[in-house]
Amino acid sequence: MDVITWLSAALGPEAVAAGALRTDPAELDALRTDRSGWVSPGRPLALVSARSVADVQATMQAATEFRIPVVPRGAGTGLAGGANGTDGAIVLSVAGMNRILEISPEDELAVVEPGVINADLNAALRPHGLWFAPDPASRAISSVGGNIATNAGGLLCAKYGVTREAVLGLSVVLPDGRLIRTGHRTVKGVTGFDLTALFVGSEGTLGVIVDATVRTLPLPVGGVTTIGALFPDVGSAAAASARVTASRLRPAVMELLDGPALERIAVFLGRETIEAAMGASGGAAFLLVQFDGLASSTDAAAASELIRASGGAVRVSADAAEGERLLAIRRAFHPALEAQGTVLIEDVSVPRSRMPEMFAAIRAIGEKYGIVIPTVAHAGDGNLHPNFVYEGDDVPDRVWEAAGELFRTAIALGGTLTGEHGVGLLKRRWLAHELGADAYELQVKVKSVFDPLGIMNPGKVFG
Amino acid sequence: MDVITWLSAALGPEAVAAGALRTDPAELDALRTDRSGWVSPGRPLALVSARSVADVQATMQAATEFRIPVVPRGAGTGLAGGANGTDGAIVLSVAGMNRILEISPEDELAVVEPGVINADLNAALRPHGLWFAPDPASRAISSVGGNIATNAGGLLCAKYGVTREAVLGLSVVLPDGRLIRTGHRTVKGVTGFDLTALFVGSEGTLGVIVDATVRTLPLPVGGVTTIGALFPDVGSAAAASARVTASRLRPAVMELLDGPALERIAVFLGRETIEAAMGASGGAAFLLVQFDGLASSTDAAAASELIRASGGAVRVSADAAEGERLLAIRRAFHPALEAQGTVLIEDVSVPRSRMPEMFAAIRAIGEKYGIVIPTVAHAGDGNLHPNFVYEGDDVPDRVWEAAGELFRTAIALGGTLTGEHGVGLLKRRWLAHELGADAYELQVKVKSVFDPLGIMNPGKVFG
Incomplete structure (x- = not known):
């Protein structure tokens, strides 16, 4: 039996008839990219559009059985290629798992499926006087699951925190199909390691988030x-x-x-x-x-x-x-910028006091490579987005060289090569430089605890 | 060569003469307990009072060489036995590493050694209009390293967050003596897994925190x-x-x-x-x-x-x-309570809306076991401290039975068996019940990534 036949049987004829399993080449090709514009070579094997936890479990069991890579994908609005469908992989979309399962005004929390759009959650919370603080610029189109997978930031982080601070607990399907729950419905809790925080920002490399218990805040009063x-x-x-x-x-x-x-x-x-x-x-x-x-x-x-x-x-x-x-x-x-060409949005972060130095470095690096690098900064938290505009689909080599210098400069200033977009495919070659060899090795080993077969979004984050 | 000889040589004659290495039985016995009153059986092998990162590294290298357990210890104010010196272990005290290495008013952060007392850090921050928000009741006597090791809470968490939200980055000596750095000096950052959050609340089971970069907040204005x-x-x-x-x-x-x-x-x-x-x-x-x-x-x-x-x-x-x-x-x-006998301070947390049920359960369990259980709650975040008062040094069996029922009730209400004190020795027998077998197994495997020899605070947290 091949994996497609297995998956068809596992998902069931009704789901398959409704389009839960797709192998059309054009559809699969569309999954090779995200909002970064970066296109992965090759072609995914299939798309599973999960509607339930059981669908996700069936997909992971099939992947384990056949040793096939799985790429979890939400709204596809990432900026680092983390959800790009890679050659021969099953793309597991949770975009259709988009129900708000619960809003608890008393406990100031919500339980949501991963495909819920950030703005839709906020619209549902507003009548309760509550909001979900993570506020990426993509909030109208990005999903809560994707926000969690990349520990998304946005404009409001200096005052209201990043996504990690808004996640109380998760349900996660492991690569072998088991379902675990992490965290609590409580504000406090210290039972063992904080696996919730480990999954936040893990970019689909440890498991598939199937629901999230998120903290909400009272809407600010005043003008x-x-x-x-x-x-x-x-x-x-x-x-x-x-x-x-x-x-x-x-x-x-x-x-x-x-x-x-x-x-x-x-x-x-x-x-x-x-x-x-x-x-x-x-x-x-x-x-x-x-x-x-x-x-x-x-x-x-x-x-x-x-x-x-x-x-x-x-x-x-x-x-x-x-x-x-x-x-x-x-x-x-x-x-x-998009009106002028193809855009590579970069995403470094430095301590706030080093922002003037980072702006000076951006200008100097631009001059060195003969590139103008228009930049916006979330100045309240030191997160800068230097942008490169070029023609055509492929990032020119000199742009990557200039970006590499930006990353090294940010790290030297006590910062990081990605503040809120993630590592994905686009920055993995610089990750070990930031983490150092020992921490990098530990991270790879932590991944293998959850994913011993290496089928969970392989090639992303870690080279 | 035995481990004491090795350690003496590694720490150096000057440090040893100044008392960095102690083997006096009375001194060692005093390390077998913490503020919980729980006394570990047996006796530690030695006490190392580290004054530098190099001391910590030397101790861990010796422990690795001789396969000897190490118990990291700060101010010794824990309430779950997490820093209790166990039989045959080296107790590695970082209480003497108590320098504030940096306060950056511009970046609103401080870099501290682990032994700095919470209240001392706050006193140093006040002239800058800043404060360190984690506010355990023990703040006058507990150390920042201990606050981090237990993800300490306190009275202000509903508004100002728990310790995890105040830690930006750490330096950690691994069990084999290597030094790694996690996190950033920035508010944002998503490069690989959040090892900083993994160490917060890890109760000394993964490595020894030797410095911490902590976030500070502007002092509230107004009355x-x-x-x-x-x-x-x-x-x-x-x-x-x-x-x-x-x-x-x-x-x-x-x-x-x-x-x-x-x-x-x-x-x-x-x-x-x-x-x-x-x-x-x-x-x-x-x-x-x-x-x-x-x-x-x-x-x-x-x-x-x-x-x-x-x-x-x-x-x-x-x-x-x-x-x-x-x-x-x-x-x-x-x-x-302490005026009336020996006190066991319990520490469950439930969603705020379930507090009335938890109070009712505390009363019912007290009646069932014929025990009065005076209770205080951090009502803003649902964290309850039911207290047991008894005579003598040993917790009576019926108190543990009653406590066990409290834990199961809190978990059944969507809560946790420890909100802010940690698991340590006192709650390890209930941990798997809360986490579930799969998550428990993953946690044990995560520990072994950092501590393959099992020398890092063994017997704590995990049974």
């Missing part, structure tokens, strides 16, 4: 006040954001656009749009700061003083529509 | 408002705390004392002390709620309404001295 500021150079913008952090003010959002980024946005939106929002134009860097909560307007006033003292031309508004127009400048960054 | 409330029964007090949580108010502290607890405190402090603080006496349960931040007084007013509606007789104060008098009622709980 939102937004600051936009134009600067003569990125250095003074970075200094301004550092002063805001050092003042112990706690913005919900603090985003920094450098000169090349702002230039492209001005071309994309039109300079008059920026001028209408800011009441000014020009400037070679842009800082967007947003405060929420009861003190948002006094906090914003205090932050504005610091920003002005750093050379920023400031616009402050507590009006929602005006705030939205300021935020729209930041939001236009990725569309503006 | 503190405290509520004390007396109730006719614990059920209405639990209902009141549930209403406060459900209202989306976010107290910094919310502590609940049941009838037997309040009774013993009244005996210990004198009823007139409670009456002076509360302006009332009587009552068979006590709720203490504290709000901080800019809205503390309006939040407290809103919470007071909910508490009154649940039958509480309320005293509210924004005055520091009055607030302290209310808090003193809660603080008297443990001294009041």
Whole structure:
């Protein structure tokens, strides 16, 4: 019996008739990539669209029996190739497992299947006065399971934390098909090793998450006040954001656009749009700061003083529509780049105090390789996204060389080669450099505890 | 050569002359216990008082060479026997590694050696407008390394998180003496598995933490408002705390004392002390709620309404001295019990909505075994400390039987057998019941990745 026949029998004729098992080459080819644009060579063997835990277990049992690699996949919105379907693998999609199983307003938690879209969960929580804090830019299209698999970040992390802090427990199907539960429905708990945290950010290399118990937070009370500021150079913008952090003010959002980024946005939106929002134009860097909560307007006033003292031309508004127009400048960054070519979005993170050095390094590396590298930073937490724009499907060699220098610089500054996108396929060649040989070896051994046959998303994260 | 000779040579004559290596039986006997009062049988082989990473590495190399168990120990304030010196083991004390290596106000982090006392770190951070949020009741005497090893909680967790959320990175000496670094100096990072989180709460079973990079928070601005409330029964007090949580108010502290607890405190402090603080006496349960931040007084007013509606007789104060008098009622709980005999402090956690059921179960189990079980709960996060008072050194069998029923009940309610004290020696026999056989087996295998010889705190956590 071959694996397809086995899988058909295990999933059952009804599920197969409904399309749970697909082998159409065009469909399979579409699974070879994600939002990074990176296309894996070869072709997956099959796609299983799981609708239940039993479907996931059947798939893993088949994979174990036939020693076939499995690539778990959610919404396919990753930026590091972690869910790309690889040659000869079964792609196990949990996108169809998208039910919200429970919302407990009393315990301030939700239990969800992995395919639930982040924004859909938040829409369901809102009537209860709650929200799910992980806030990747992809929240309208990315799934909670994918957020967990990559320990997703976003704009709000300095104040509200990363995904790991929002996950209380998981149900996971192991590579051999067994189902385990980790964690608790409680805020506290210290029984043995924290396997929940081990699965968060594991990029599908340890098992398949089939449900998640997530912590929710009360919606902030009070208003939102937004600051936009134009600067003569990125250095003074970075200094301004550092002063805001050092003042112990706690913005919900603090985003920094450098000169090349702002230039492209001005071309994309039109300079008059920026001028209408800011009441000014020009400037070679842009800082967007947003405060929420009861003190948002006094906090914003205090932050504005610091920003002005750093050379920023400031616009402050507590009006929602005006705030939205300021935020729209930041939001236009990725569309503006995509209008110019293929984009490689990089994702380094450094201690906040080292951001000016990282911006200087980005400029120097760009000059060395003859590339302009428009960059946006989540300045509240030191996470920078340097972007490379090029033509065609393949990342040019010199772009990878420049990216490699960026990674080494971030690590040398006490940072990391990925703040929130993950390692996937695109960064595995640099992973050992960051971790060191001993920690890398331990990680590989930890993987083999869960996945002794090496069938769980092989080739991802670890070379 | 024997291990003592080897260790003497490795630590060096100066260190040995200064007392780095001790084999005096009385000193070793003192290491067989911690604040739980549980005394391990047999006697440790030696005590190494490490002053440097090199001392720790030398000790682990000797232990590996001679296949001798090592028990890492900090301040010795644990409540589960996790750092108890066991028969024939080397106790490796890091209490003397107590330097604060760095405070970075810009990056809002500190780098500390493991022996730094929690309260000392906070005293050093205060001038920078920062604090270290993990707040175990033992903060004046417990070390940051111990807080990390047990993922310590405390009174402030519902609002400010547990220790895991405060640890960015670690340096760890592995059982074979190698030094690894985990994590980052950044808020974000997703390079491979989260080994930092794996070490948090690992109770010395994976390696020896030799430094920690911890996240700090800005000190809350605004005042503190405290509520004390007396109730006719614990059920209405639990209902009141549930209403406060459900209202989306976010107290910094919310502590609940049941009838037997309040009774013993009244005996210990004198009823007139409670009456002076509360302006009332009587009552068979006590709720203490504290709000901080800019809205503390309006939040407290809103919470007071909910508490009154649940039958509480309320005293509210924004005055520091009055607030302290209310808090003193809660603080008297443990001294009041210790005045009556030997105390076993238990530590279950349940989802907040199940607290009334857990309180009812505690009473029923107490009646079944003919034991009164005074209980305090961190009501904001569902963590209950049922206490057993008995005479003599050994926990009576019926106390363990009653405790076992408490653990099974907490697990059945969706909770855990330890919220913040850890498993150590005292709870290992129940661990597999909570985790399930498959997860337990995975945990044991994860341990063996780090500790293939089984010399790292053997017998702790895992049976």
